[in-house]
Amino acid sequence: MLDNIEVIQWLHTSDIMQLGSLWKRADQVRKENVGDEVHFRGLLEISNHCCRNCSYCGISALRHDIFRYRMSMEEILECVKQAKKFNYGTIVMQAGEDYGLTQDFIANIICHIKQETSLAVTLSLGERPYADLLAWKRAGADRYLLRFETSDTELYKMIHPALPTTGLKRDRFVILRELKELGYEVGSGVMIGIPGQSYESLAQDIQIFAKLDLDMIGVGPYLPDPKTPLGKQFSLKKQDVIAMQDTNIDLSQQTQVPNSELMTYKVIALARLMCPDANIPSTTALATLNKTQGRELGLMRGANVVMPNITPTRYRVHYTIYPNKACLADNAEACHQCMLKRIELVNRKVGQKQGGRRKLV
Numbered sequence: 449m450l451d452n453i454e455v456i457q458w459l460h461t462s463d464i465m466q467l468g469s470l471w472k473r474a475d476q477v478r479k480e481n482v483g484d485e486v487h488f489r490g491l492l493e494i495s496n497h498c499c500r501n502c503s504y505c506g507i508s509a510l511r512h513d514i515f516r517y518r519m520s521m522e523e524i525l526e527c528v529k530q531a532k533k534f535n536y537g538t539i540v541m542q543a544g545e546d547y548g549l550t551q552d553f554i555a556n557i558i559c560h561i562k563q564e565t566s567l568a569v570t571l572s573l574g575e576r577p578y579a580d581l582l583a584w585k586r587a588g589a590d591r592y593l594l595r596f597e598t599s600d601t602e603l604y605k606m607i608h609p610a611l612p613t614t615g616l617k618r619d620r621f622v623i624l625r626e627l628k629e630l631g632y633e634v635g636s637g638v639m640i641g642i643p644g645q646s647y648e649s650l651a652q653d654i655q656i657f658a659k660l661d662l663d664m665i666g667v668g669p670y671l672p673d674p675k676t677p678l679g680k681q682f683s684l685k686k687q688d689v690i691a692m693q694d695t696n697i698d699l700s701q702q703t704q705v706p707n708s709e710l711m712t713y714k715v716i717a718l719a720r721l722m723c724p725d726a727n728i729p730s731t732t733a734l735a736t737l738n739k740t741q742g743r744e745l746g747l748m749r750g751a752n753v754v755m756p757n758i759t760p761t762r763y764r765v766h767y768t769i770y771p772n773k774a775c776l777a778d779n780a781e782a783c784h785q786c787m788l789k790r791i792e793l794v795n796r797k798v799g800q801k802q803g804g805r806r807k808l809v
């Protein structure tokens with residue numbers, strides 16, 4: 449375990465020798481605690497409808513210029529078959545916060561998947577009501593992903609406006625606790641380099657991963673989309689110190705975390721040291737920054753999971769949460785083959801089971 453001062457020091461380090469020792473330590477802790485298997489989670493982006501106004505996201509309700517889709521039950525089950533064929537351990541169904549995906553619709557799909565396959569089911573459908581989370585658990589869902597994005601409450605409020613109906617009472621931390629109590633394996637995480645994110649707050653995020661005893665930790669760089677409100681602010685000159693809207697958040701270079709590839713590796717490595725037995729993916733956002741080697745370097749610096757995209761190509765081009773997303777023009781087969789090659793390159797094994805969290809006890 450590292451204390452807060454050590455975490456902040458690591459976040460500031462650019463010394464190559466020191467970083468080499470961090471990568472080595474993270475890789476060792478990964479090997480000792482979760483082994484050499486890399487677990488494959490087939491990522492299916494089932495809808496890009498969304499009722500939220502998140503200022504960072506390219507499919508938020510603020511975007512009136514994008515094509516919206518919602519996959520049918522038959523289309524989803526067809527993709528599930530493919531995940532089974534590829535021998536994946538898990539299917540992840542992700543979407544915008546879309547109430548057109550009703551409680552019953554999702555529960556039915558989960559029942560079907562559970563009857564027909566031995567896949568673990570992970571959901572990532574936003575801040576749904578407790579009754580939905582309960583129904584889906586009862587239908588057989590295993591895991592839920594909900595990133596808290598940043599633990600800086602001021603910054604979070606600004607980039608992720610609350611719904612008028614629920615207000616601030618049921619925030620993402622409350623939901624993460626509910627999920628845990630319901631028996632889900634719980635995944636969360638943050639974006640790295642959000643405008644206004646300080647080193648202190650990122651260090652706090654990493655401490656919170658451990659405090660929440662997360663089963664899965666997903667982190668990736670914030671990738672600005674100039675068509676979103678936050679992306680527009682980001683494109684203002686870096687040296688500008690911007691007093692953002694009504695807050696006194698400071699964007700000067702000393703306190704602003706960069707949304708860089710290096711910073712992402714550091715956070716992956718530190719998350720591994722803080723949460724030795726968690727499942728940590730090498731994410732698509734990271735692969736977007738370094739399409740040649742990002743996935744591999746993530747796996748060599750603490751990660752043990754990949755999430756090949758199995759969304760039909762005709763839909764995935766519309767699930768543009770950020771620009772230039774890796775694998776956008778590929779199909780499921782291409783993503784599968786590409787991922788297999790990358791695992792071989794880093795001398796690791798493909799996980800053969802569901803790959804749930806292996807507790808230390």
Ligand code: SAH
Nearest residue numbers: 504505543544545574595669670671769770
């Ligand atoms: N509606 C779901 C799924 C959102 S997409 C939810 O809100 O949980 C999954 C993750 O993509 C988000 O949690 C966020 O961390 C990440 N993301 C969204 N926009 C991004 C951007 N511009 N750059 C990098 N990551 C982004």
